Amino acid sequence: MPESSTMLEQYRRIKSQHRGEILFFRLGDFYEMFNEDAQEASSILDLTLTKRQGQPMCGIPYHAAKTYIARLLKAGKKVAICEQKTIQGRRGLMDRDVVEVITPGTVVEDDFLEQSANNYLADICLLHGRLCFAYLDVSTGEFRAHSLPFDDRSKEVLRAELYRLSPRELLVQQSLLDQANFLQVIRESAAMIEPQPDWTYDVFHSADMLKRRFGVASLKGFGFEDNDPALAAAGNLLEYVQEMVHQSCPHIRAILRFEQKDYVLLDEATKRNLELVKNLSDSSRRDTLIEILDKTKTAGGARMLRQWLFQPLRNKARIEARHEAVSFLYHNQILLGDARKILASVLDVERLISRLAMDKAHAKDLRALRDSVEAGLALFQLIEAEHPPMALIPRVSAEDKAECNQVIATIDSAIQDDPSVLLTEGGIIRDGYNSELDELRNLHKNAQAVLESYLEEEKQHTGIQNLRIRYNRVIGYYLEVTKGKLSNVPSHFIRRQSLVGGERYTTDRLAELESKINGAQERIIELEKRLFLEVRENIKGNVAALLECAHAISEIDCLASLAQAATENGYTRPVMCEEPVIDIVNGRHPVVEMCLPYGDFVPNSISLSRDNQWFALITGPNMAGKSTILRQTALIVLLAHMGSFVPAEAARIGLVDKIFCRVGAQDNLARGESTFLVEMHEAAFILNTATANSLVIMDEVGRGTGTLDGVSIAWAVSEYLVERVGCRTLFATHYHELTTMGLSGLRNMRMAVIEHDGTVSFPKRLEDGASSGSYGIHVARLAGLPDGVISRASEIEQHFHQLERGLGQEQGQVEENDAVPGRIPAYSFSPKPSKEAYIPDAESKKEKRAQMRRTGELFSPEDLVLSELRSINPNEITPLGALQILSELVEKLKQ
Structure with a gap:
């Protein structure tokens, strides 16, 4: 069977396990897509659609995959990455397997993330009469859950939570999606919706899984009883993440309870109407409260400030502690300026740590982590030197600082200052870190000098001063000895070729040098890769301390931002x-x-x-x-x-x-x-x-x-x-x-x-x-309405004022300059028609009354209306009440 046919069969087998994702199938330097994936991706990515053995296909260079993946995620697609497995000595069709499924809610690469906002993946279910929420930011490790009673307000609570979190991906219990009201709210969130079977929400299974995951005997330390319904959403969420990323995610160190009672409740309408993070005109950040407050210097600080804005505190002591910390920085402007300068050099530590924990960090990431952690330690030292009141400014324990310093030292000793981001081209490990690597580099860069050094050793050992090292494509490197010196040839020389004027030899040492020289570059790359992975794995043991450092940096950045906003805008402490x-x-x-x-x-x-x-x-x-x-x-x-x-x-x-x-x-x-x-x-x-x-x-x-x-x-x-x-x-x-x-x-x-x-x-x-x-x-005039419209509006307004004043007068007592109730002057921008034209003819009134008497009616409609008008006290009714009475009287006159 042709290899290409076997390869397509391999593709179909792997694709059958990932029907919901677009499969990036690695072939050499390209990711290829076939059949329906190719047709869909070619349309989204503007790729040329071709055919292979009658199968539609398209492809992208693997080194440019991030750009294309970002566009697919934005279009609401998931991408399964299928890589080739390198097996030593394997011939024929390569083994391939999916190493990761990239979804909007599980990405950790900066290319796919908004820097100043969390990238939440959320899970919602309805269990035991409670609406349960769990949410996780894989890029930072934040993991929380809570539940609320399911009642008439649940829909609005759900809407408020989705507005607060703005999840990019949402796992939802299928039976909840079957409820039209909740489906409507969920669709408004603009997240990618992933329906989940009801049977996946099992409280006790989730509780056991979470206890094993975090290495605890009970979840009470995290604020949960083992039968808390919220754990069902949390467990399903974490299992989904691990299935997608094919990682244990060690940076997710705990699940915390989100306590709504700790925060001021802000419903969706309030957040929207107050324009906290989006304006009402174009939903951008322009002219919003966050734009005014956000003076942060770090990405982690910007995300935390957004959380503080959406989750105002209710506890007086905690609020006043923040006020005191802001006041400390506000009244120490030199310290504030110096702190902000240091913060400006801190990169996105939380997401760097997440990539480290998930084995996605490259060498530049480690250098960025090292520089940012060093800046963080300098920041702590700067603030502590000013002796702030205890517990006001976030602190890091001595043990965590020691671990952070160990990380700095490890990266300093192992990773070059400007390393490559690829593991396939070397240039990562620092000289002096590994003796074998140093020797290989020396061989690669100075092969001739290495051979000359070896030649001098043999000259000294054998006494053959005209000994030469030469090379040809047939036998490679060899030692050449003339006939006159053959008697001095030592026993460790191995004859390779006889000539008229002498002999050619090799040695075990020369063969070893030749092998190292010829394969030096390849072995350098392999060794650097192995050493880098060892360094990265070693640093992963310090993730907990690094996250504590990152959190403290973000909190200080938030406090400094509030102090800076107060300084620039003239705010006072409440x-x-x-x-x-x-x-x-x-x-x-x-x-x-x-x-x-x-x-x-x-x-x-x-x-x-x-x-x-x-x-x-x-x-x-x-x-x-x-x-x-x-x-x-x-x-x-x-x-x-x-x-x-x-x-x-x-x-x-x-x-x-x-x-x-x-x-x-x-x-x-x-x-x-x-x-x-x-x-x-x-x-x-x-x-x-x-x-x-x-x-x-x-x-x-x-x-x-x-x-x-x-x-x-x-x-x-x-x-x-x-x-x-x-x-x-x-x-x-x-x-x-x-x-x-x-x-x-x-x-x-x-x-x-x-x-x-x-x-x-x-x-x-x-x-x-x-x-x-x-x-x-007057407002209409200021707004620029035409003068004719303003005049007409004034005329009509005056008429209604007159109508209110005349409502208590009898119909036969209308003064010459008063309008008759119930009539509005004809629309005209010429002088108003005579008011007298609206007064009913007296003779016609008499005739109508006479006709009513002839038909037996005791009182005419006009008599009844006049009677009601006489009973009204104009000083005791409002203008709107008068209009209502007028409307009723007009209806009686029409009868």
Whole structure:
């Protein structure tokens, strides 16, 4: 059978075991793809599709594989890498086997990863009435799990978790995918979804596997009982990773419980509306809170800062410890500057360690690890020399420092300063590290000198001064002795060839040198590879200490970033307290103030207290700054809880358990939800979830529906928050009717408006009291609407004002300059038509009444309407109430 046919059979056998992946089949210097893989990959990668024995195929150079793999992963594909096995003396078809399956959630190479964000692989299942989560970043070793009761709020909790983690790959229990509501939420995550059979989620099997994996008798030390349902997701997740990467992943050293009670809850809408890491306009990082705060110098620090932002602390002692650490660096600016200079030289230590642990690190990775760890140790020494208060700045134990220094020494002694990244071309191991390697290199570089040295030895030993070493292709290197010196030939000379003028000899030593010279380069490469793998394996024993060092470096980088942001932006340290208060003096929006010219942003103060006024009802026109006030308050509270200084002159923040921000809802076409439905979903989640210790920010509740419905909903929601929940709330609205609610705990506040000579300006200042109007037409004029539209809008507005004033007058008492209720002047940009034209004819009224008397009706519709109008007190109804009454009366007149 031809070898090519056998090779295709080998391909089909291996492919049958990896039907869900695109198989990269190694043939020499190429990875080849066949059949459906070739057709799919050629389309994604723009490769030329050819044929081999009628089979579609395409290929890529193996040295350029990373670029192509990255594109396939981005397209949502998994790639199985099938390599050739080198077997000494083997002839014929090479053995091949899959050495790794690369998936979006298991990659560790920098080419496939976003530097400043974790690359999570997550697992979700529903077991024993609990929704279970497990997530793992293979590139850093972070591994966590938790579970929550399965109830009506589970869908929103799931949505919030997926938003927080942004996993690139998601393992999901099949039966959970069968539930339409959860399938919709899962699809929104944009992760690659991997359905998992229900039978793979076995709590006790997973618990046993995890105990063996981490070498413990019980998982209680990690915060889990052996029957915790979350372990089912964690065990399935870890088994999936090990199956994909074909590694034990020693850098995954523990599974930790994620305790939601330790952190302030932020739902998906809050994270989105506050624009923490993505803006609402184009979902980029521009004009977001993370852009303002992130002054980190390391990739690990950037990832940790993002976690701190999404997981603000709830424990007062832990929050204040971060504040104290930031304060220490903030008040030691020289130290802060020196620390940041050192941090700038630290590469991505966590991911370097992960590649080391998974046998993927090349020689340059080890040098980068060595330099970064050395910089980290220098950073610790720099900070400790300033004698910071104990436990404020992360420290590394003396034992871990010793191991880190041992790693530095090992790499220094073994690896060249600028080594090759390939194991197939040498140039990795330092001279002097291995005597055999030094000899081979000497042979390769100085073969003639080595032979000359040996020749001098033989001359001294034999006394044959005209002894020569020569070479030909037939017998290789040989010693040539003339006939006159044949009597001096020693016994260890071995005759190879006789000539007329002398003899040619070899020796065991010369044959050995010849063999070494001829195969020196090949043996140099093989020996360097073996020595490098030994060094890498040796360093793997220090992974635990290296990870402790990496974590401390990232934490210091985060603290330094917060101190630097406070320095650059003029932030102050907040005071945290247990009392349910928010007292902010001249607070600022951290993002908006950076987008305005220096000094243009107007600070504002806000004070809420559960013991006095905890519900601020804020009214005022559009463009006056209501939404900015709302968002900046939420952001200041969030920043304080994450351990940051805040943009304010002073701030006293009572601990919160949850922050809700319902601001600016919009259609969600993917979910089939209108603006109003989105708004109501978010409001429902807040009302059903908020506690007395929460902070609620709500803007324009009810605006997505009719005016009467909207004000009714806004009124009811306000009452519920004030009287039933009792949490600190900022509630912005255009419904002025709400200012009359008169609820205990409610504080009416408004955005200031300055009117002068018919013009209106908005100083962006918050003050006590209810707003007197919305000034919508003024805002429309500022926005540039045509003058004709502005004039017409003013005309219609004036008409409705007149209609409200005339609602209490009888129909027969309409003054000459008043409009008649129920009529709007015809649309015209010419002078308004005469109001008298709208007054009903008196004779026609009399005729209609007479006709009703003839038919037996005692009262006409007009009589009934006049009677109702006489019973109304205009001073006791709102404008909207008047419009509702008017609508009902008009319907009666039509009957």
